[in-house]
Amino acid sequence: MFRLRFTALVEAPLTVAFDVARALGRPWPFPLEEVVSVRPEHDVFTAPFGARGRVAHSRRFTPTGAGTRVDEQVEWESGLPGAVGAVVDRVVLRPRVARAMRAHLDALAAGAALRAREVVQVVGAALVEGDRVLVAQRTGGPYDGCWEFPGGKVDPGESDLAALVRECAEELGVAVAPQSFLGEVPLDGVVAGGAPGASTMRVWWARITDGRPVAQEHAELRWVGAADLDALDWIPADRPLLPAVRAVLAAR
Numbered sequence: 567m568f569r570l571r572f573t574a575l576v577e578a579p580l581t582v583a584f585d586v587a588r589a590l591g592r593p594w595p596f597p598l599e600e601v602v603s604v605r606p607e608h609d610v611f612t613a614p615f616g617a618r619g620r621v622a623h624s625r626r627f628t629p630t631g632a633g634t635r636v637d638e639q640v641e642w643e644s645g646l647p648g649a650v651g652a653v654v655d656r657v658v659l660r661p662r663v664a665r666a667m668r669a670h671l672d673a674l675a676a677g678a679a680l681r682a683r684e685v686v687q688v689v690g691a692a693l694v695e696g697d698r699v700l701v702a703q704r705t706g707g708p709y710d711g712c713w714e715f716p717g718g719k720v721d722p723g724e725s726d727l728a729a730l731v732r733e734c735a736e737e738l739g740v741a742v743a744p745q746s747f748l749g750e751v752p753l754d755g756v757v758a759g760g761a762p763g764a765s766t767m768r769v770w771w772a773r774i775t776d777g778r779p780v781a782q783e784h785a786e787l788r789w790v791g792a793a794d795l796d797a798l799d800w801i802p803a804d805r806p807l808l809p810a811v812r813a814v815l816a817a818r
């Protein structure tokens with residue numbers, strides 16, 4: 567079995583990169599059968615290749631603060647015996663796989679960047695002080711009374727981190743310095759609009775550099791320790807982020 571690995575950073579939310587990759591298909595002239603799909607994290611496709619060979623193509627999508635990292639892996643064997651097989655696998659197929667994959671990843675990056683322009687991106691800030699994090703209670707709308715991280719929609723042309731700083735100033739009256747990226751979760755589109763899963767929220771933990779938070783748009787603000795995070799009535803999308811928040815609090 568021969569194997570090649572490829573990595574690309576795609577400037578698009580997790581779900582957009584995943585959907586565009588699926589729409590593009592795979593760069594092989596024969597159909598592959600899906601054997602694993604964990605949306606939107608990874609998928610695996612395989613196909614018989616000639617009489618005795620096999621090709622397997624797997625992809626993993628990882629959220630980062632700069633977009634979605636796409637790790638693709640292709641494994642193949644022609645199944646031809648002896649020296650002939652080795653020559654076909656190494657000398658004939660390997661450069662073809664590499665060429666096809668490079669074109670495929672370029673198309674994926676271009677397609678996803680284009681689609682990402684139509685998406686409403688949301689950013690959130692886990693503001694940490696000592697061993698506690700600031701949580702905010704929404705008021706009005708479908709998630710009335712639910713807890714969330716301060717934040718909101720990124721304006722057209724605005725960077726995620728600029729939006730994070732602006733939203734914290736507007737909603738809490740504080741200046742913040744974003745630290746590291748905590749994760750990205752798909753949104754249901756209930757408030758921000760769009761199809762379920764088209765938009766995502768990206769969350770960074772941040773420090774307050776100036777001011778004391780005062781609720782300008784929320785019903786209530788609370789400083790919460792790691793042990794009390796689970797009991798809050800969170801917006802459903804936020805729960806998968808809690809382990810990353812707890813890890814930051816534990817490191818303080």
Ligand SMILES: Nc1nc2c([nH]c(=O)n2[C@H]2C[C@H](O)[C@@H](COP(=O)(O)OP(=O)(O)OP(=O)(O)O)O2)c(=O)[nH]1
Binds near residue numbers: 714
């Ligand atoms: N701020 C924030 N929004 C969240 C969280 N979790 C979650 O699903 N959302 C959703 C709720 C909304 O659909 C969307 C954010 O929209 P929003 O209405 O708060 O954004 P915004 O402050 O920019 O609002 P607006 O100016 O359009 O009124 O993201 C979270 O932890 N924080």
